[in-house]
Amino acid sequence: MSAINKILVTRSCVGVWEIRSGRLLSKLADSHLGAIVTQAEITSDGRYIVSSETGKLLIWNRVSEQVLYRDDSQPGIQQLKFLDGDEKVLAISCANINRKTDDTECGDLIATARIRSIPDGALQCEFEYSFKIIPGIPFRNAIITSDNNHIVVVTIDKANKDSISIFNSSGNHIHKIALRGYNIKEVITIVPLPHKSTQIGIIGSEKGSIIDIKTKRHIRSIPKWNGSCTRDGKYAKVAEGVFTVICMFTEGDEYVLYYHSGKKTLRVFRTSNTEMIANYRMQAELTAIKSTIDGKGLVLGTVDGCLSVFSIADPEKEESYKFLADLPSRDEQWKKKLAKRKARIRFKATISLVRLCLKLYVNGVQKIDSENDL
Structure with missing residues (x-):
């Protein structure tokens, strides 16, 4: 969310709001009939919006409200997260995540993670990992370490127990960390530590644990920790x-x-x-x-x-x-000031369109003249 604009995801569209004035700027939907929007993120500068709509990944230009990139090959997107200063987006999906099962836990699910550049949507890398769904716990999101060098996901081991897998920024698998020896029964969520790039927090129902993903060491346990942490390493505990x-x-x-x-x-x-x-x-x-x-x-x-x-x-x-x-x-005069600002923006947009039309016209005339000379 940018400091000026806020996006709100509803079932049928993505709403873009201006925070200071409380105005609804636009409603974005690629399909105006039957659209189902599940995820959306806006870049920090407010220029682009990435959303998941009816099995499609969309990259929007917020100002022009146009779709710059559309991909329908990744249905069931569960998470969208920006990387590298909002220049890339990580999309994690599982097409059959809502399948029916008689088991208490739904295992053997495969998540597909793809990293694309913004705004052209070019595929940078892709990897897969297995995971399970625990009843009462939503999809466990992946995290990016504070140095942007590693992607950490919650996966499962051979015994179908929760474990942690680490990938580098190019999508290559580095190693897996089993949690059986750390007395961690089930993972509710994982969080990066902003002051330690090689450490992450694993949050359970009763405590949180700090793990070093480089050395695979258990650093410490924090009772009643919900994962909140300041940039200098202070933790917020809840009871x-x-x-x-x-x-x-x-x-x-x-x-x-x-x-x-x-x-x-x-x-x-x-x-x-x-x-x-x-x-x-x-x-x-x-x-x-x-x-x-x-x-x-x-x-x-x-x-x-x-x-x-x-x-x-x-x-x-x-x-x-x-x-x-x-x-x-x-x-008291903010409405009049807003109207003047809108008029200036429309005037600048009109000038830009006129310049573009003149440029195309001149290029077309020069092309015709060169063809006639031949």
């Missing part, structure tokens, strides 16, 4: 019994977000001194939360279908007051 708890750091690690389903509150704590600066009561159960890249705003999705955008007002930061004062909702 709230049966209630659903979301605990995470904002971008930049300045604040800790803590949602409690029983109290239906979202609290914001300052990381530097652990002081609570906000306690917001939700109108409905929280289903999704995301921080903007600059760490100044939050985007919340609730079970009633409401999308809300909040700014973090820290009374100890002078820039918070300026940020709030510059919001369009605080400016």
Whole structure:
């Protein structure tokens, strides 16, 4: 999600919202009838959107709202993730992931991972790995190490138990790490550690474990760790019994977000001194939360279908007051300013089209003249 634009995935389209003004900029769907959108990601600069729609991988130009690349050879996409500064995208799929099975666990599934460049969609590499689906646990996403050199996935060993496989950025398999000796029963998710490129966190139901993927050593176990970690190696731990708890750091690690389903509150704590600066009561159960890249705003999705955008007002930061004062909702003339900006954009677009038409016309005339001379 960029600091300006936010994308929202619905069943039938990808909605592009401008965070500051709360406007719906566009709704993207390759097929306007019967489209089923399952995944979508937007680059940090807001130029391109990669989405999965009805068994197709699509790369969109957000400004022109045109499909730049379309691929229908990878149905059942479960994950989209950017690499190398949003220049590439990793798409992981499994066509038969929803198949019926009489077993409690669905094993012997094959995931296909493909890395493509953006925006042309050229295939860079491809690899496959086996995995299983555990009832009650969604598809375990792959992760990219903090140095962008390795791709780590949750796979299975010969005994059909969870293990970890490491691939390099070219799709070559390096090695597999069995988890039986680390007292890790089942993996809920895996997370990269931003301060250690060779270490990852394996999150289970009762604890989290840190593994070195280079030496295959178990570093330490952290009880009640949900996988949240700052850039300097601080961990967020949760212990709230049966209630659903979301605990995470904002971008930049300045604040800790803590949602409690029983109290239906979202609290914001300052990381530097652990002081609570906000306690917001939700109108409905929280289903999704995301921080903007600059760490100044939050985007919340609730079970009633409401999308809300909040700014973090820290009374100890002078820039918070300026940020709030510059919001369009605080400016009575923002609609008129927005109309003027739209007019300027349309005028520049018209000039560009005219220049392109003149260039094509001149090239066509010169080609005709050269043919007549021959």
